[in-house]
Amino acid sequence: MMLATRFGLALLVGGSLVSARGQDNGPRSGAADKDAAIPTRVTPPKAEKAAETKSPALKPSRPTAATVQRVEVRNVHDTPRNIMLRSDLRTFYLPHATYPTIDPGSAAWALEGAYLARNARDRAKLLDLYRFREANERQARLDHQHSKAIGSGVQRLRAGEYAAAVAALSLSAQVDRSDPVCRIHLAQARLALGQYEDAAAALRRAIELQPMLMYMDLRLSTYYPGEGELSAHVAKLAEWLRTTPASADAYFMFGYLSYQLGENAAARDALQRVADARPRDTLTRQLLSIAKPARE
Numbered sequence: 351m352m353l354a355t356r357f358g359l360a361l362l363v364g365g366s367l368v369s370a371r372g373q374d375n376g377p378r379s380g381a382a383d384k385d386a387a388i389p390t391r392v393t394p395p396k397a398e399k400a401a402e403t404k405s406p407a408l409k410p411s412r413p414t415a416a417t418v419q420r421v422e423v424r425n426v427h428d429t430p431r432n433i434m435l436r437s438d439l440r441t442f443y444l445p446h447a448t449y450p451t452i453d454p455g456s457a458a459w460a461l462e463g464a465y466l467a468r469n470a471r472d473r474a475k476l477l478d479l480y481r482f483r484e485a486n487e488r489q490a491r492l493d494h495q496h497s498k499a500i501g502s503g504v505q506r507l508r509a510g511e512y513a514a515a516v517a518a519l520s521l522s523a524q525v526d527r528s529d530p531v532c533r534i535h536l537a538q539a540r541l542a543l544g545q546y547e548d549a550a551a552a553l554r555r556a557i558e559l560q561p562m563l564m565y566m567d568l569r570l571s572t573y574y575p576g577e578g579e580l581s582a583h584v585a586k587l588a589e590w591l592r593t594t595p596a597s598a599d600a601y602f603m604f605g606y607l608s609y610q611l612g613e614n615a616a617a618r619d620a621l622q623r624v625a626d627a628r629p630r631d632t633l634t635r636q637l638l639s640i641a642k643p644a645r646e
Contacts, residue, residue: 457483496525500532507539510575515539523552530556530563537603538573541583546590550599553606557633564637570610581611588616598624602634609641617641 453459457480464476503518519536523529533556540549557563571580584607590596591604605620621638624631 455483457487492525496522496529496532499525500529500535503532503539504535504573507535507573508575512539512542516543528559530560533559534563534568534570535573538570538580541587541603541607542574542579544586544590546587546600546603547597550597550603553603554599554633557606561633561636564606564633565640568610570607580607584608584611591620598627598631602637605634605641606637609637614641614643618643 460476460480460483464473464480467473467476499518499522503515503522506512506515506518516536516539519532519539522532523536526532533552537549537553537556540546540552571577574580574583576582584604587600587604587607591600601620601624605617605624608614608617608620618638618641621634621641624634625638628634
């Protein structure tokens with residue numbers, strides 16, 4: 351009995367199976383409950399954090415990713431290349447509201463493409479394209495301003511508003527320094543105001559820019575309100591030349607206007623005086639040669 355108890359041999363007591371050692375330690379679970387008796391690691395539930403009394407600090411929000419528009423760059427120096435352009439670009443000098451309306455053929459578009467180019471070669475090509483387009487656009491703006499000014503000046507000249515015509519035509523002459531037509535009309539407006547020396551300088555410069563004007567009938571009388579107004583202005587100029595010491599350019603203008611009116615004798619007398627005073631004046635000699643009388 352002692353051996354049985356020492357070695358833990360099972361004894362049948364009252365029809366139930368117990369171990370001799372179990373008499374000391376208390377009853378044990380059966381074999382069917384052994385798996386359930388294996389201790390398992392249980393993760394204890396996390397303690398809920400106490401509600402924070404202080405509001406969290408606001409963090410700056412990150413901008414959303416910009417949409418990307420793929421456009422094709424074409425110019426005479428470069429093969430077609432794809433440049434990534436942000437459609438909501440806010441950097442450089444273009445406002446956000448105007449960027450989506452950039453014309454792909456404009457200088458502004460080429461400049462933005464150069465700013466966003468991924469390598470130096472593309473950037474250099476786009477900058478060349480920008481300079482070319484910018485020069486063309488600047489010239490187009492000047493041409494528009496010149497046409498608008500000369501149109502306004504001629505309209506004022508025909509309406510008899512000579513002071514306003516002088517202002518508009520002077521602006522046209524400043525915008526395009528190579529245009530002889532605006533200077534012809536500027537001389538007409540100054541002639542009507544009695545500014546003979548200034549009118550003569552404008553007329554002289556116009557013929558220097560385009561000598562063919564000497565051989566053309568410009569029908570200058572049609573640019574005045576009245577039909578005989580040009581003849582009246584030339585008559586006043588002739589009277590002024592008789593009473594006032596004048597420059598050679600003033601006599602040149604009188605000779606040119608007389609020739610335009612068909613008064614060749616008066617034109618030759620005035621032009622001969624200029625030719626005597628300026629032997630090397632090529633324009634005066636050319637105009638004098640076409641105003642020669644017919645050989646009898």
